[in-house]
Amino acid sequence: MPTTLRHALVLALPALLAGTALLADTALAHIQLDSPTPRFNDGQNKWCPCGGGGDGTRNNAGCAIESSDPDRGSTSTTFAPGATVTVRWRETVGHTGRFRISFDPDGADQADFDDNILLDMADPSGGAGNTGNGGNWAVDVTLPSTPCTNCTLQMVQVMNGNTADPVPSLFGTSTYYQCANLVIGDGSEGEGEGEGEGEGEGEGEGEGEGEPGEGEGEGEPGEGEGEGEPAEGEGEGEGEGGGCQGCGGTSPALLVGLPSLLALRRRRVAGAAR
Numbered sequence: 001m002p003t004t005l006r007h008a009l010v011l012a013l014p015a016l017l018a019g020t021a022l023l024a025d026t027a028l029a030h031i032q033l034d035s036p037t038p039r040f041n042d043g044q045n046k047w048c049p050c051g052g053g054g055d056g057t058r059n060n061a062g063c064a065i066e067s068s069d070p071d072r073g074s075t076s077t078t079f080a081p082g083a084t085v086t087v088r089w090r091e092t093v094g095h096t097g098r099f100r101i102s103f104d105p106d107g108a109d110q111a112d113f114d115d116n117i118l119l120d121m122a123d124p125s126g127g128a129g130n131t132g133n134g135g136n137w138a139v140d141v142t143l144p145s146t147p148c149t150n151c152t153l154q155m156v157q158v159m160n161g162n163t164a165d166p167v168p169s170l171f172g173t174s175t176y177y178q179c180a181n182l183v184i185g186d187g188s189e190g191e192g193e194g195e196g197e198g199e200g201e202g203e204g205e206g207e208g209e210g211e212p213g214e215g216e217g218e219g220e221p222g223e224g225e226g227e228g229e230p231a232e233g234e235g236e237g238e239g240e241g242g243g244c245q246g247c248g249g250t251s252p253a254l255l256v257g258l259p260s261l262l263a264l265r266r267r268r269v270a271g272a273a274r
Contacts, residue, residue: 030095031157033178035088036077041178048170049110049154050179062172067110069179072150076181082145087119089155089178091135094127098158098167101141108152108179114169118142122163147185154179 047054048063102113118141129137
């Protein structure tokens with residue numbers, strides 16, 4: 001081999017090896033989530049539920065080993081509650097089956113993803129996407145309206161050869177996984193504090209002086225001796241002041257008739273004196 005050709009091959013070898021590794025990684029990935037920003041893409045797309053942190057095998061493609069992943073990494077994307085967002089991904093190896101997009105409101109657990117499916121669509125054979133640009137796909141999904149700070153979007157490719165039937169659960173399937181960390185809302189909780197103090201004191205004093213009705217008068221009760229007649233009956237008696245004996249109280253009628261009785265008594269006394 002000519003020295004010049006040998007030298008050229010030596011110089012090109014690192015680039016060829018890097019390209020081979022890149023193609024291997026791409027083939028291993030099969031799908032690559034582009035938007036929202038994925039948690040990670042370490043080539044472990046066959047590891048349930050987010051395609052990361054596996055042991056380099058496909059043994060957890062059906063969530064047989066583990067079905068949750070608490071490792072969120074350092075990426076997240078914030079959206080408004082109830083927002084409609086565009087999910088973009090690349091299909092690097094064509095398969096026939098289903099694409100599915102799901103949501104976990106708190107963490108990344110496959111059972112929760114199965115309970116919150118946002119989109120389930122056919123993945124036809126051939127590997128062509130729906131954007132007219134190779135294997136690139138783009139679909140719109142509507143996020144929940146409940147705010148969350150630890151929520152996760154899951155995008156998967158199910159290789160079951162069935163383009164007609166939705167996939168209610170990924171347990172026991174052969175699936176490629178990708179996840180994106182989300183924050184819905186501004187990540188804060190409304191808090192309000194209010195303090196109010198009020199003090200009131202009131203004092204009121206009132207004094208008044210008044211004089212009760214007072215009156216003085218002089219009068220002469222009927223006095224005399226002789227015969228007198230009470231209101232009812234006849235008899236003789238002596239008295240001063242023409243009172244009522246045996247009465248528990250003075251009745252109005254007696255008070256009204258008292259002057260007449262006194263006048264009658266005086267006339268009789270005067271007549272007797274003559």
